[in-house]
Amino acid sequence: AQSVTQLDSHVSVSEGTPVLLRCNYSSSYSPSLFWYVQHPNKGLQLLLKYTSAATLVKGINGFEAEFKKSETSFHLTKPSAHMSDAAEYFCVVSDLSATGGFKTIFGAGTRLFVKA
C-alpha cells in the first residue's frame, strides 16, 4: 500500500540559509514522486517530479530533491532560502492502482517559514 509521511509539520529557517523538507514514502511498485508548493489561497504548483530517470531531480526556483530508494526518502532541498519561499509544501506519491489507473497520495504538508 502507498503512503507518504512528511516528517515535519512546519520548518523555520532564516533567509539565505539552506532548506530541508523531509518526505518518506512507501509504495508497492515503482512510484512517481512529486513536490508541490502552495501559497496561501492558491492552487498547487509543481516544483519537481521524479520518474526513475535520475535520482537527483532539479526543479523550479532552485529546489531539488534526491530519491533514495534504500531510505525510501525524497527530501526537498534548496541551498539558500528566500522570503518568497514561505509557503506550504506537499510531497506526493503516484503509483499504479489495481484498476490500472494512477493512485495519488498526498502528504500532510510542511509549512515553511522564512525569517528575515
Place this chain on the structure above:
Amino acid sequence: GAVVSQHPSWVICKSGTSVKIECRSLDFQATTMFWYRQFPKQSLMLMATSNEGSKATYEQGVEKDKFLINHASLTLSTLTVTSAHPEDSSFYICSETGRGTDTQYFGPGTRLTVL
C-alpha cells in the same frame, strides 16, 4: 506545465442554494480531472475523479448527489455543490492530467463560503 483555470475564485452563497464551479484546461487536453477540497491548515482531500465523457468516481464518504461533477469535454469539468450548507464551506481545487501521465496540474482554487 499545463495551465488550469477555475471560476469563480471565490463565492459566497446562502444556505440551501447551489453553486457551480468551473475548471478549465487552457492549453491541454485533460483526459482526467480531479476535484479536491481543502480545509484550513490541512492537506488536500480527493473528492472524485472524472474522465471525459464518463461518470465521475467518488471517494468513500463523498455524496455524489450533493457534489455533482460533469466532465463534458476535454477542457471543461464542473463541480456543483447542491443545497449548500455552512459545513460545505471550504477551498475547492481541481487538477488535471493528460493521457498516460500521472502529473497533475492544479487550478488556483475556489473559496466557497456558505452563510
